[in-house]
Amino acid sequence: MSESWQELRDRRMAEPGAAEAYEAARLAYELGKAVRAMREERGWTQSDLARRASMTQSAVARFEAGGTMPTIPLLERLAEALGMRLNVGFQPLREAS
Numbered sequence: 001m002s003e004s005w006q007e008l009r010d011r012r013m014a015e016p017g018a019a020e021a022y023e024a025a026r027l028a029y030e031l032g033k034a035v036r037a038m039r040e041e042r043g044w045t046q047s048d049l050a051r052r053a054s055m056t057q058s059a060v061a062r063f064e065a066g067g068t069m070p071t072i073p074l075l076e077r078l079a080e081a082l083g084m085r086l087n088v089g090f091q092p093l094r095e096a097s
Contacts, residue, residue, distance in 0.1 A: 029066030031075070036064040038082050052081035 003011070012018055039049045039060075046060040053060070054077060062068050063078075070078075072088065079086040 024069060025066065028069050031070060032064040032066040035078055035082070038084070039064075042082070049078075049081060053077045 013022065035049075039046070044052075045057075046064070047057045049055075050057045050060045059068075063070060063074075072086075075088075076086050
């Protein structure tokens, strides 16, 4: 009997470090999605953003796809290229009731 996708996912997520890796991948994806949306709002190509951020077009493509975990300096370069200010902060895991 083969296991279902949900059973496989649950088993893999129970492995040490899996939840942290999943969260890191989610964060990389969300950052890439946000940068892509801002780039598209400006009518820029990936090459346009790459030039303004001193990157290659392929690096921008990987970033937008969530394929890399960016450093703070890279995020600052992207923010500046987009005319934005990078805001990094901490939020409570749960809201006080």
